Amino acid sequence: MILETIWFFIWGLLWAIFFMTDGFDFGVGTLYPFLGKSEDDKRAMINSIGPFWDGNEVWLITAGGVTFAAFPKVYAVMFSTLYAPLMLILFALILRGVAFEFRGQIDSPGWKRIWDLCIFIGSFMPAFLFGVVFANIFRGIPFDGQGVYHGNLLMLLNPYGVLGGLLFLLLFLLHGANWLGMKTDGDLNIRVAAVADKIWIALVPTAVLFLIATWFATDLYANYLANPVFFLIILCSVLSIFVVKFYLVKKDYFSAWCASATTIVTCTFFGIAGLFPRMFPSIIDPQYTLTAFNSSSSPLTLKIMLGVVVVFIPIVIAYQMWTYRLFQGKLTEEEMEY
Amino acid sequence: MDPVFLSRLQFAAATMFHFLFVPLTLGLSIIIAYMExxxxxxxxxxxxxxxxxxxxxxxINFAVGVVTGITLEFQFGTNWSRYSEFVGDVFGSLLAIEASLAFFLESTFIGIWIFGWKKLxxxxxxxVMWMVAIAGNFSAIWILTANGFMQHPVGYTIxxxxxEMTNFFELLFNKFSILxxxxxxxxxxxxxxxxxxxISAWHLLRKQHIEFFQRSFRIALVFGLAASILTGLTGDLHGTHVAEVQPAKLAAMEAHWETQANAPLILFAIPDEKAGKNIVEFGAIPGLLxxxxxxxxxxxxRGINDFPEDERPPVLIPFxxxxxxxxxxxxxxxxTLYGWFRRNKLMESPLYLKIMLFSIPLPYIAIELGWVLAEVGRQPWIVYGLMKTSDAASPVAGYQVLISLVAFIAIYGLLGAVAFYLMAKHAIKGPAVEKP
Structure with missing residues (x-):
């Protein structure tokens, strides 16, 4: 019981770290065509996330891998029922990944435009689709006892799903704007500041609406009513959104970025705490729902993997933080070349 | 539309495409780390x-290798959910360890290497380049260990x-994986x-950047000679082990139909899988097999005809x-041996240089066929002796797999073409001349 519970929260934590890290580069990539007026602007935006995006994306691989290792049944049913959106996310990530590398290889506007488009789509689609997918998981997915999906891609785009997608998108956009505020200066920085304000104004009502809609569309709040202490998560989340605004006004983008990181992590845990112990609820019949207790690996595997995660994830965090320190601050002239 | 067949095609396409880029990443990272x-x-x-x-x-090569690798980790869930559910306890752990021990290291340090020239x-x-090289190869080790379990499952119980895993170290030190x-x-x-x-030969034949490419050539030559010999030696060991634990694969790759002592090695044959014999065969060397x-x-x-009909692998492809x-x-x-003796007379060996230029695709063919042999020869099993491939696919609609398969082929085909074009462009352009 305890082992499965620990693993459930590690599972949630890995998703939260993935959204927190890859989230800002998704945000930057989505803002990219709108804020990148000149070639210099574009170069600055790409190079601001250049050293990080690849390492950030591995958190997705790790979240997926850990689902496979610790909850094989969840991995199997989740990934096969969500076949279509996952494939879209994968194709988006593939195009985005090569775009960063290919774009600068040939000096022609047409060539660059193709990869600019790939950077945009490759950042926008995962940001939106992860939101859609997670909102639908909160709501429940139509699958039966055999793990067969009874639905299609469009069914995921129900109002609550789309709202979840919008929420994720706005969170990542704000997170990305804070990052750009921290890394850029001059004219681009002024435009970033203006857009960050607009995103914030759109985010607040979306977040409130999502919290209300969750009451009607899901039963996440059952856990909250049973353990009122969980409401602290929502409180932190809402507070951190206002802290972002506070630092945006002060033009302290590093603190604003830390605050938006907190928002993303607490938002993820808002869902995780509400789901517990469910990992992949079925909307057809609750008896098909996959939980941390009916889908986990054997105790031996859980113990071995716990050892691996407890030792190595802190090491990963340590060297990734070293990378962030190494490339901290505004982009300098010499970081502009590639 | 049979989702199993389509999923197999998709997995083969995604893996073989990924594997067009991975070997170069593994080997070249070491060569570059040495140069630096x-x-x-x-x-x-x-x-x-x-x-x-x-x-x-x-x-350029690395970028395509990385993004196509992401797909593979997810394909087990999207297309092979029955398999994932059945072996996740064992197999999933190896993939998760690969991500947290190796892939993180590689992806983080490559970012530092690209952007850190002036910072370090x-x-x-x-x-940092050594970290990339070690992490990349370490990553391959975990993936091959995972594949080793599919080839020769150990350390588990049903x-x-x-x-379910019973012995992690048995899994880790699976002889099949190590070989x-x-x-x-x-x-x-x-x-x-x-x-x-x-690529060095191309420039040397044109007598440009001679010192640069002679030095590159020699470094690669030593590396290639040692690797060629080692690959041959371990290939023999690996083959003997396959004979021991996967007798059906051995029979298929040798088109050996009837069980017999003092079995001959057949150099050339046209196997007929339906009739269970070779239509044409010659060059039989007695006892060599x-x-x-x-x-x-x-x-x-043991010959193929000695195995139950539903446990026989295809013969032609492995053979x-x-x-x-x-x-x-x-x-x-x-x-490479010949090159070793000509290493100080490269410029006087234009024919050899020309042969080496046209040999670039050959290791690609060899290494891809090695994988085809390993995977097709294992059929009809997805985990040898434990689970059939036909029982392993996800219960997803055939049309979905068809759409994603077509999209994979289109996008990968395009990416592959662009990547090889860009690599060739840089290779031909040659090194940047030192700015005054």
Missing amino acids: TRYARTGDKLYLQMTKFWGKIFL SAKAHAA RNGRA QILHVLPAACILAAFFVMG SFLGYHDFSATV VSFRVMVGLGTLFIFL
Whole structure:
């Protein structure tokens, strides 16, 4: 019981770290065509996330891998029922990944435009689709006892799903704007500041609406009513959104970025705490729902993997933080070349 | 539309495409790390130029390798959910460990290497490249260990209707995996070495950047010679082990139909899978198959017809793949050995340089066929002796798999074309001339 519970929260934590890290580069990539007026602007935006995006994306691989290792049944049913959106996310990530590398290889506007488009789509689609997918998981997915999906891609785009997608998108956009505020200066920085304000104004009502809609569309709040202490998560989340605004006004983008990181992590845990112990609820019949207790690996595997995660994830965090320190601050002239 | 067949096609396409880029990443990262270390040690600017020139080609290749790798981790869930559920307890752990131990290291440090030229000292920057090289190869080791479980499952028991891990170390030190690792990693080094030698030969034939490319050629040559010999040796060991634990694969790759002692090795044959015999065969060397499989000329080798009909692998594909792979592997040993004796007279050996230029694709063919042999030869099993491939696919609609398969082929085809075009463009352009 305890082992499965620990693993459930590690599972949630890995998703939260993935959204927190890859989230800002998704945000930057989505803002990219709108804020990148000149070639210099574009170069600055790409190079601001250049050293990080690849390492950030591995958190997705790790979240997926850990689902496979610790909850094989969840991995199997989740990934096969969500076949279509996952494939879209994968194709988006593939195009985005090569775009960063290919774009600068040939000096022609047409060539660059193709990869600019790939950077945009490759950042926008995962940001939106992860939101859609997670909102639908909160709501429940139509699958039966055999793990067969009874639905299609469009069914995921129900109002609550789309709202979840919008929420994720706005969170990542704000997170990305804070990052750009921290890394850029001059004219681009002024435009970033203006857009960050607009995103914030759109985010607040979306977040409130999502919290209300969750009451009607899901039963996440059952856990909250049973353990009122969980409401602290929502409180932190809402507070951190206002802290972002506070630092945006002060033009302290590093603190604003830390605050938006907190928002993303607490938002993820808002869902995780509400789901517990469910990992992949079925909307057809609750008896098909996959939980941390009916889908986990054997105790031996859980113990071995716990050892691996407890030792190595802190090491990963340590060297990734070293990378962030190494490339901290505004982009300098010499970081502009590639 | 049969989702199993389509999923197999999709997995084959995604894996083989991924594997077009991975071996070069594995081998070239080591070569570049060596070059950069030489620069950091000696301060010789030519080594720095070499690092940057090969590094640029490396990065194009690396990008495609990384993004296509993400797909593979997810395909087990999307297309092979029955399999994932059945073996996740064992197999999933290896993939998760690969991500947290190796992939993180590789992806984080490659970012530092690309953007950290001015932030780090020459020595530290070279050390970062070593991290990339080690992490990449380490990552391959975990993946091959996972594949080793599919080939020869150990360290598990069947409990609660699935395979559950009983002994992690048995899984880790699976003899099959270790032999595969010792065979595949040097094979990747051969590919990288021939890649560097081939491109160097192109410039040497044109008598440009002579010092630069002679030095590159020689580094790759030493590397390629050692790797070619090692790959051959471990290939033999690996083959003997396959004979022991996967007798059906051995029979298929040798088109050996009837069980017999003192079994001959057939050099050439046209197998007929329906009739259960070879239509044409010649070049039978008596006893050699027994010897290669069991190191004993009189050993009995089981034939394909001796296996239950629903446990027989296809014969033609493994048979041809094996022959071409071994033939090419032997050629690589000869080519690098010959090069070793001509290493100080490269400029006077235009024919050899020309051969090396046109040899660039050969290790690609050999290494892909090696995988085809390993995977097709294992059929009809997805986990040898434990689970059939036909029972392993996800219960998803055939049309979904068809759409994604078509999209994979279109996008991968395009990416592959662009990547190889860009690599060729940089290779032909040659190293940047030192700015005054």
